[in-house]
Amino acid sequence: MALISLGFGAILVSNVLLSQFLGICSFIGVSTQKKNAIGMSFAVIFVLVLASVVTWCIYHFLLIPLGINYLDQIVSILVIATLVQFVEMFLKKFIPKLYEALGIYLPLITTNCAILGVATTNIQNNYSFIEAVVYAVCIGVGYLLVMFIFSSIREKIEVAPVPKYFKGIPVAFVLAGVMALAFYGFGGIF
């Protein structure tokens, strides 16, 4: 029950984009098309889960026994940066279409604070391995959910009669604010 609560909490209540406001760059940048938004979300989920697992293992099996747990941030940053390089290599070799779709945003996963944020939260909240994996997966699912909804609405807004100075990113921010308010309503569930 605690895991379900943690999972749904990560998806809806403390949503990484609309509640914690992490990873906003890719949220605004890649959400112009649904296809790209979904591709980016899966790349984020993949790196997020891998980074959480690796940083959790390094922290609990290496840093704590050696008494150097103050290195957690540096280790997380280096692990994420390395993982992104491997993901990019994998996409270049095996899924070139997705590589093309993600474009410049793929290297930006390295600097996506959502991933570092989750790795740090796992350590700060002293989650067990299972909890850390569930939390990372659900944060990723929350990211995917919001990206899907947001990109669907943005595709419609592109052809809507929006005032000239609101076109593009300004109206996207207004929309993000309204969505954040809607997600705020989930606050009382868990």
Added chain:
Amino acid sequence: MPSYIWAIIIVMALIVLFVLSYVLNKNTPKPEGCEKLDAACKTCPITSCLKNSKDKEEKE
């Protein structure tokens, strides 16, 4: 062994791993049609990014 030596070893090992992955990634050829992906920058709101500002300068 003092803990700070371990700290240096671990950080150095991770840096070496990152450099290795970076070099491997750089040497992996890009798929056809993906040689120039800067076009995606037009939607990126970060104007302080080196790649983004370069892209805008080229347009000007």
